[in-house]
Amino acid sequence: MPVDTTAADRNALSGYLADRREAVVNYIKGFGLTSLVGEPHVRDFLLSYPSRGGKSLRPALIALAAGASSGKEMEDITLPLQAAVELYHNWTLIHDDIIDEDDFRRGKPSLHREIEAAARKAGGDKDSEKYGRDIAILVGDLMHGFVNLLCLKLIDNGISPEVVIRILRIMYAELTPALVDGEARDVRFSRENIGDIAEDQVIEMLEGKTAALFEFCGTSGAMAGLNSSDPSDPKVTALAGFSRAAGLAFQIQDDILGLVGDEEKLGKPRGSDLREGKHTLLLLHAFSTGKPGQIRILKPLIGKSDITPDEVDLAENTLREIGTIDHVNKIAMEYIESALPYLDELEESPSRNLLAGLGRFMIEREF
Numbered sequence: 592m593p594v595d596t597t598a599a600d601r602n603a604l605s606g607y608l609a610d611r612r613e614a615v616v617n618y619i620k621g622f623g624l625t626s627l628v629g630e631p632h633v634r635d636f637l638l639s640y641p642s643r644g645g646k647s648l649r650p651a652l653i654a655l656a657a658g659a660s661s662g663k664e665m666e667d668i669t670l671p672l673q674a675a676v677e678l679y680h681n682w683t684l685i686h687d688d689i690i691d692e693d694d695f696r697r698g699k700p701s702l703h704r705e706i707e708a709a710a711r712k713a714g715g716d717k718d719s720e721k722y723g724r725d726i727a728i729l730v731g732d733l734m735h736g737f738v739n740l741l742c743l744k745l746i747d748n749g750i751s752p753e754v755v756i757r758i759l760r761i762m763y764a765e766l767t768p769a770l771v772d773g774e775a776r777d778v779r780f781s782r783e784n785i786g787d788i789a790e791d792q793v794i795e796m797l798e799g800k801t802a803a804l805f806e807f808c809g810t811s812g813a814m815a816g817l818n819s820s821d822p823s824d825p826k827v828t829a830l831a832g833f834s835r836a837a838g839l840a841f842q843i844q845d846d847i848l849g850l851v852g853d854e855e856k857l858g859k860p861r862g863s864d865l866r867e868g869k870h871t872l873l874l875l876h877a878f879s880t881g882k883p884g885q886i887r888i889l890k891p892l893i894g895k896s897d898i899t900p901d902e903v904d905l906a907e908n909t910l911r912e913i914g915t916i917d918h919v920n921k922i923a924m925e926y927i928e929s930a931l932p933y934l935d936e937l938e939e940s941p942s943r944n945l946l947a948g949l950g951r952f953m954i955e956r957e958f
Contacts, residue, residue, distance in 0.1 A: 601955075604948040611654060611673065612647040614666070618674045624737050632726050633733065636706055640681040643697040646956075648841070649676050649808045651949060656812030656830040658942030659934070665942075668748045669815050672758070675741035676808055678734050679762070683770065683804075685731035689724055690778060691867050698858035703727035738762070750815050757820040758811045766807045773799020780870040785878045785893065788870045797842045798835070805838025806831050829936035833946065836930035841953040843923040846871045847916060848957070851907055856957055862903035868894030872919045873910060881913045923954045 619641045628634040650673035657665035687693075688701040695701055700708065707723025742762075745755050776796040780788050809830035810822055817824060822831075848857060849864050850873065864871050877889060888909050892902055910916055930950050937943050 600948045600951075604945060604952055607945055608647050608651055611651045611666070612644050614670060615647060615650045615674050615677050616641060616644060618670055619678065619741075622674070622741065624740075627737075628733065632706055632709060633730055635709075636702060636726070636730055637733065639702055639705060639730075640684060640696065641677060643699060645677075645697060647677070648949065648952075649680055649804065650674070652805065652808040652834055652837075652946075653812035653815070655942045655946045655949065656809045656834070657816030659816070659937050659940055659946055660813040660826040660830060661816035662938060662940055663816070665812075665816050668750070669745070669812060671741050671744035671748065672811060672815055675738045676804070676811075678741060679738045680804060682731040682734040682738075683774075685727050685734070687774065689727060690774070691863065693859065693863060695859040698855075701727075702730065706730075745815065749818075751818055751820070753820045754814055754818055757822070758814060761810065761822065762807060766803055769799040769803040771799075773797065773801070773803065776800075777869065781868045781894075783870065785870065785874055785890075788875065790872060790875050793870055793872055793875060794839070797839055801842035801845075802835045802838035805841065806835035809834025826937060829933045830946075833930045833933035833950065836926045836933070837950045837953050840923045840926035840930065840950075843872060843919060843926065844954050844956065846873060847919055847923070850903070850910070851916065852957060861900070862898055862906065865892055865903065865906055866894070866896055866898050872922060873915050876918050877910055877913050877915045880915075880918075881909075885909050885913055920954075927951065927954050 620638060625634050625637055628637060653673050653676060654666045654669050657669045684696060685702050688696055689703050693701050694704050699705070703723040703726075705723075706726045707719050710719040710722045710726075739759065742755060742759055745758075746752050773796050776792075777800055780793070780796065809832075810827055813824070813827040813830040814820065814822060817826065819827070821827070846864060850861060852861065854861055864873075874889070874893065878886060881889070889906060892898060892906050895902070907916075927950050931947060934943055934947055934950075
């Protein structure tokens, strides 16, 4: 299955993602979660990240996996699961932004900065920075807990309770430990010297930090589509395999865009991975293949908290000279090429075709 996308394919996928984004945001807003919260800043900022939208790749993956496995349109039936996964993804973003000390998310201040600003406005500067972090962590914790409420609504849509319980078990017994393990590795790696971490270690970290949630979307969507509690069903495993490989390609492309992308499209400053000293595939390749003079240019920029736009440009140009951007792009392409054959295990359907387009989007996107 070749990796190419026509304008019609892109337009169809763009429209589908926009529909999922609107449906998921409206569902979350209409669920009444804020009515369960008393503390003002927790209540007021609970839906800040979900309301900002995002790419909605994970909700789309769930709906399309359900459709591809069942041969039916499953967007409405699986909407509670789509919304649950969007909440799940957003609590991880809240915590990730605090860990990485990122100030922006989707073109607006990150949640801890948003709450910090509200605290300053309400009561001055005393401990407002710490307050913003503390309340943001609690908002993320609460969002994580509310995921269960949304998942249980699948039962009202005709999904068997046994299937819903199995999906939740996979989420909490497999996904959450894998994701936290991946994030912890990312944090630990930033304490190591470039070159002390191997490429396969970075891939393992990305499998947990990012690909595990994509795999869960494929698995849970297919299980809901089949109304089956068996994650070893051939259709489920095919969609899980596709989703996992596509998720890896997505994260690798994300790391590339974080350096070479358009800040306005990204919704955050370029070079954050450099500033945080993250061990991306980009830096691993550059340090293993670059010339001594090129390494000398890059080394002082890694972990530089006050890195300037000109220095980010310098890093980008140096990586291009080394051939790193092309090399890592090729790795992302290889993951998509390994993902697409999984779809051959499924019958032809509109959902399967959109899934192929979604896979290609992972490496063609600019945001």
